[in-house]
Amino acid sequence: MNLLPAEGLLRYHEETKHHPERYARALGYMDWENQPDPFRRYEGAPVLDLPLLAQDPPGGHLALYEPAGASAPITFANIAGFLELSMGLSALKQLSGSRWALRMNPSSGNLHPTETHLVLPRMPGGSAGIYHYTPLRHALERRAELSDDLVQRALSCLGADGFLAGLTSIFWRESWKYGERAFRYCNHDVGHALAGMRFAANLFGWRLTCLTGLADEAVEAVLGLRRTRFLPQEEEHPDLLCLVHSGGRGSMPQTLPAELVAEFARIEFAGRPNPLSREHVDWEIIGRAAELSRKPATVDTPPTFGGRGMIQADDSALSAAAIIRRRRSATEFDRRRGIPRSHFFAMLDKTTPRDGISPFDAGLGEPFVHLMIFVHQVEGLHPGLYFFSRNDEHLPELRALTRPEFAWQPVEPGLTLFLLQPGDFRQTAAMVSCHQEIAGAGAFSLGMLARFGEVVRREPFRYRHLFWESGMVGQVLYLEAEAHGVRGTGIGCFFDDAVHELLGLSDDRYQSLYHFTVGHPLEDPRLTTLPPYAHLRGR
Numbered sequence: 001m002n003l004l005p006a007e008g009l010l011r012y013h014e015e016t017k018h019h020p021e022r023y024a025r026a027l028g029y030m031d032w033e034n035q036p037d038p039f040r041r042y043e044g045a046p047v048l049d050l051p052l053l054a055q056d057p058p059g060g061h062l063a064l065y066e067p068a069g070a071s072a073p074i075t076f077a078n079i080a081g082f083l084e085l086s087m088g089l090s091a092l093k094q095l096s097g098s099r100w101a102l103r104m105n106p107s108s109g110n111l112h113p114t115e116t117h118l119v120l121p122r123m124p125g126g127s128a129g130i131y132h133y134t135p136l137r138h139a140l141e142r143r144a145e146l147s148d149d150l151v152q153r154a155l156s157c158l159g160a161d162g163f164l165a166g167l168t169s170i171f172w173r174e175s176w177k178y179g180e181r182a183f184r185y186c187n188h189d190v191g192h193a194l195a196g197m198r199f200a201a202n203l204f205g206w207r208l209t210c211l212t213g214l215a216d217e218a219v220e221a222v223l224g225l226r227r228t229r230f231l232p233q234e235e236e237h238p239d240l241l242c243l244v245h246s247g248g249r250g251s252m253p254q255t256l257p258a259e260l261v262a263e264f265a266r267i268e269f270a271g272r273p274n275p276l277s278r279e280h281v282d283w284e285i286i287g288r289a290a291e292l293s294r295k296p297a298t299v300d301t302p303p304t305f306g307g308r309g310m311i312q313a314d315d316s317a318l319s320a321a322a323i324i325r326r327r328r329s330a331t332e333f334d335r336r337r338g339i340p341r342s343h344f345f346a347m348l349d350k351t352t353p354r355d356g357i358s359p360f361d362a363g364l365g366e367p368f369v370h371l372m373i374f375v376h377q378v379e380g381l382h383p384g385l386y387f388f389s390r391n392d393e394h395l396p397e398l399r400a401l402t403r404p405e406f407a408w409q410p411v412e413p414g415l416t417l418f419l420l421q422p423g424d425f426r427q428t429a430a431m432v433s434c435h436q437e438i439a440g441a442g443a444f445s446l447g448m449l450a451r452f453g454e455v456v457r458r459e460p461f462r463y464r465h466l467f468w469e470s471g472m473v474g475q476v477l478y479l480e481a482e483a484h485g486v487r488g489t490g491i492g493c494f495f496d497d498a499v500h501e502l503l504g505l506s507d508d509r510y511q512s513l514y515h516f517t518v519g520h521p522l523e524d525p526r527l528t529t530l531p532p533y534a535h536l537r538g539r
């Protein structure tokens with residue numbers, strides 16, 4: 001079938017909706033024999049073991065959003081710290097003889113489709129090269145040695161010092177369990193990882209800017225993805241390349257010149273990707289969605305968000321690094337406990353894009369994602385359905401499209417939060433989130449409502465970016481929940497159209513792309529938690 005890219009993607013989106021009577025297609029059982037290895041290795045590539053942080057970088061809660069100190073030198077040790085606090089392990093969990101790793105970045109089903117690659121200049125202790133990060137060993141695998149001159153020319157085109165960090169996705173890791181909907185989850189995970197890297201960069205006084213002008217083909221060329229022999233279904237697909245830097249000139253070209261990319265395209269890459277599963281299922285619709293949402297080169301003007309001040313009153317007593325390290329997904333909530341309204345406001349406020357405030361200063365572009373919130377237990381607020389705007393330009397349209405009976409009553413000066421309808425939405429919230437109790441049992445849960453049809457029709461690659469933006473919002477909420485003594489969980493399983501119906505939306509102008517829930521966690525007493533790198537002790 002020969003569909004226009006946008007129409008093909010909109011069809012993918014429609015076909016991978018969950019409905020109460022029909023979930024998106026998946027295997028329907030767990031094929032444990034073929035569970036993909038969550039850790040990629042490039043066998044035969046030289047390995048550079050990285051040091052673990054002896055001491056976390058300084059900075060309180062708000063250092064996540066704005067660097068607290070001067071920029072740290074770009075060294076292997078500091079890059080190791082940046083990786084540890086963004087893509088490294090956060091804990092080992094153990095239950096009756098089986099043990100698995102959790103990571104700083106969350107991932108649907110803990111399946112971790114996202115891989116990290118770095119392009120590093122020459123530094124004491126290592127040559128310039130293209131490296132793959134392997135979080136289990138906390139090491140870099142050198143896939144290609146580069147002339148430092150090439151890296152320096154790339155950096156000088158960008159007008160900054162630093163290094164490049166690239167993300168790729170292995171769709172099979174998610175589709176093994178989630179079938180056709182998995183492409184969405186892989187992209188959420190990219191958003192979580194990107195926000196995680198942006199936050200970690202701040203702790204070293206660094207900035208992070210996405211090279212959003214680059215075509216996917218260029219990202220593939222720089223990371224050697226086309227010059228690597230992957231097993232079918234185990235390919236790494238290009239997501240993005242960003243520059244981690246210490247400032248540079250004001251506005252940076254968010255791209256690299258074609259001649260330079262062509263030089264990268266001639267490099268030889270070392271290392272054979274480890275096989276992840278013995279057998280695979282080819283979910284063809286995912287391959288098609290990936291193809292239809294491939295990004296061409298673009299010329300982007302970075303948006304400005306304005307300077308509305310951040311609510312700072314409720315910053316946490318925890319350090320920024322401690323917040324990152326504590327992040328976990330809750331599996332059950334204490335139904336009796338709510339949160340103060342000041343905490344609720346402070347959490348929402350951090351999802352607002354602001355100039356120079358992370359993670360939305362990473363340069364992805366205009367914000368399209370809003371929050372439709374079910375407030376269950378927030379002290380001093382009526383339980384009910386609320387709306388939080390992250391881009392006020394969309395408000396008139398949203399008000400016109402949603403149910404006429406919604407009150408749109410402003411809640412708090414300086415916060416774009418509106419009460420739409422008071423009421424007890426606990427059951428509704430759980431129902432629309434695939435009957436998951438955690439969506440109805442906490443302090444609040446929400447759906448991320450994105451401006452959709454027009455955005456995808458105009459630039460089909462933005463289909464992926466909308467999920468990235470949702471994932472970034474999710475990462476902010478995960479960390480804010482920890483900062484305020486509660487816990488969050490991303491929710492990828494929800495009944496798409498049931499949410500739209502609740503709001504009175506009847507077409508694709510806005511779609512709910514991701515859900516999230518926050519509350520007081522109840523721990524599972526059967527699980528034992530071990531330190532993240534217990535297995536490397538004595539290295």
Ligand SMILES: Cc1cc2nc3c(=O)[nH]c(=O)nc-3n(C[C@H](O)[C@H](O)[C@H](O)COP(=O)(O)O)c2cc1C
Pocket residue numbers: 102103105106107108109110111185188189192327328329330331436489490491492493
């Ligand atoms: C995109 C995404 C979707 C998720 N969907 C659900 C979900 O529907 N239900 C749920 O209980 N957990 C969900 N999770 C939480 C993951 O299962 C969790 O992140 C993973 O098990 C790793 O655990 P950690 O977050 O504690 O590191 C989701 C996480 C992400 C990032």
